[in-house]
Amino acid sequence: SAVISQKPSRDICQRGTSLTIQCQVDSQVTMMFWYRQQPGQSLTLIATANQGSEATYESGFVIDKFPISRPNLTFSTLTVSNMSPEDSSIYLCSVGLQAGYEQYFGPGTRLTVT
Amino acid sequence: DAKTTQPTSMDCAEGRAANLPCNHSTISGNEYVYWYRQIHSQGPQYIIHGLKNNETNEMASLIITEDRKSSTLILPHATLRDTAVYYCIVRRHGGSQGNLIFGKGTKLSVKP
Numbered sequence: 001s002a003v004i005s006q007k008p009s010r011d012i013c014q015r016g017t018s019l020t021i022q023c024q025v026d027s028q029v030t031m032m033f034w035y036r037q038q039p040g041q042s043l044t045l046i047a048t049a050n051q052g053s054e055a056t057y058e059s060g061f062v063i064d065k066f067p068i069s070r071p072n073l074t075f076s077t078l079t080v081s082n083m084s085p086e087d088s089s090i091y092l093c094s095v096g097l098q099a100g101y102e103q104y105f106g107p108g109t110r111l112t113v114t
Numbered sequence: 115d116a117k118t119t120q121p122t123s124m125d126c127a128e129g130r131a132a133n134l135p136c137n138h139s140t141i142s143g144n145e146y147v148y149w150y151r152q153i154h155s156q157g158p159q160y161i162i163h164g165l166k167n168n169e170t171n172e173m174a175s176l177i178i179t180e181d182r183k184s185s186t187l188i189l190p191h192a193t194l195r196d197t198a199v200y201y202c203i204v205r206r207h208g209g210s211q212g213n214l215i216f217g218k219g220t221k222l223s224v225k226p
Binding site: 103 | 148155156157158159160163201207214215216218219
């Protein structure tokens with residue numbers, strides 16, 4: 001398994017601003033992912049963070065709104081840009097030790113946009 | 115990836131076995147059955163996965179029917195800390211991406 005930390009754990013932001021969420025893993029991992037969980041809903045994959053190249057986004061998510069970086073095998077960031085109240089969600093980082101196998105999730109970042 | 119169907123909610127008495135069913139009638143031969151759970155305000159936690167044989171680990175047992183169209187997650191002695199939403203997910207291994215597709219899951223309430 002892997003130990004995953006996220007910063008910040010929660011934040012309250014104003015409309016129109018941006019927030020960058022950090023995900024740190026205690027060991028090198030092959031796969032890193034970012035998910036969103038809207039209030040009362042299940043998790044939805046935003047993108048796969050690729051080390052050294054552009055992230056792969058799922059349908060409905062775009063790089064301009066959710067830019068992602070992954071400079072190495074233990075760290076990734078997700079930025080939520082030009083926020084609106086609809087972006088209020090929990091954002092979760094997950095990692096996979098091998099492609100397609102079990103994933104381990106961070107504790108999440110609870111974002112409220114006012 | 116195949117779709118899964120789970121009951122919306124279930125109750126279980128503390129100390130008793132919790133049996134959580136999952137239907138995945140369109141599962142293909144190379145797809146695995148995964149179970150995760152999400153305790154309130156935490157990230158999802160991996161529980162167990164299997165292909166065709168029954169599996170057991172320190173957390174739970176996974177029983178997969180012979181035709182693989184359904185499965186049951188068993189928590190042998192449920193505690194209050196097992197109260198969570200349980201997700202059954204069917205997916206292939208390998209490939210360039212490993213994303214999990216979460217359904218609505220089963221909300222398990224363990225009661226004293």
